Amino acid sequence: MVKTTLRVLLSVAALFIAGTVWSLxxxxxxxxxxxxxxxxxxxxxxxxxxxxxxxxxxxxxGPRSAEDVYGSKCFACHDTGAAGAPKVGDAAAWAPRVDQGLETLVSHAINGIGGMPPRGTCSDCSDEEIQATVELMVERSQ
Ligand code: HEC
Known part of the structure; x- marks a missing residue:
């Protein structure tokens, strides 16, 4: 008798608790x-x-990183070789260009040369951003 009452009480209590916990x-x-x-x-x-x-x-x-500039502009030609662009990572294509010296490379990148448009189409890139990007491309092409 006591046992049964206890069990009933427990299940009522359980229902009550479940009700308050689960319904907001x-x-x-x-x-x-x-x-x-x-x-x-x-x-x-x-x-x-x-x-x-x-x-x-x-x-x-502040300035965009070389990775950002390359990844938003230069990659279009320099990843694919489009327009005859030297591909980044192609050491043979870059060696004679690198031999000109960094200053010449950067000035060609800023002013354009052949199929290479001025600033590589990044018209709002500063000279410093172009130079950093050229350095990155050269670094990845050795
Ligand atoms: C529309 C295609 C195109 C884009 C975009 C482009 N390039 Fe070029 N780039 C070229 C071509 C084509 C050449 C090869 C030009 C030549 O020597 O006749 C070149 C050559 C270069 C050279 C070597 C120059 C030299 O003196 O040999 C550098 C450095 C360079 N690009 C940097 C960049 C940078 C930095 C960017 C992005 C800001 C960029 N390029 C975006 C097409 C492109």
């Missing part, structure tokens, strides 16, 4: 939304101050 009231749901990690709430296209701050910092953070 609208107010509780609001709190759950508010304490979600920021990354989940911030969706592209929606207003999001954190993401904007990050984007602005990326734009105004």
């Amino acid at each position: 009231t609208p107010a509780e749901q609001k709190i759950a939304d508010r304490i979600k990690p920021v990354g989940q709430v911030c969706v592209e296209g929606e207003e999001c101050e954190g993401a904007q701050a990050v984007a602005t910092a990326a734009v105004s953070s």
Whole structure:
């Protein structure tokens, strides 16, 4: 008799606990939304101050890396050999060019030569960005 009563009491208690744990009231749901990690709430296209701050910092953070310049402009010809461009990584194609000296290479890259357009189509690249990119290309072509 005592055993049965205890069992009934336990199962009632279990149901009660399950009920409170698993169903969130609208107010509780609001709190759950508010304490979600920021990354989940911030969706592209929606207003999001954190993401904007990050984007602005990326734009105004000084010269682009040689990898960025190469990967956004120069690769179009120098990965493929398009327009007769010496391919990066092709040591034989680069050796006679490298022999001209870095200064000449950089000046040709800035002013253009033959099928090589001035600044390799990176019209807003600074001389320093072009030089760093030429150095990277030469480094990868030895
Ligand atoms: C539209 C295609 C094209 C793009 C884009 C391009 N290049 Fe070139 N590049 C060439 C061609 C073609 C040559 C070979 C020119 C020649 O010697 O007649 C060349 C040659 C060069 C040379 C060797 C110059 C010399 O004196 O032998 C360098 C250095 C160079 N490019 C750097 C770059 C850099 C840096 C970029 C990106 C900022 C770039 N190129 C983007 C086509 C391109």
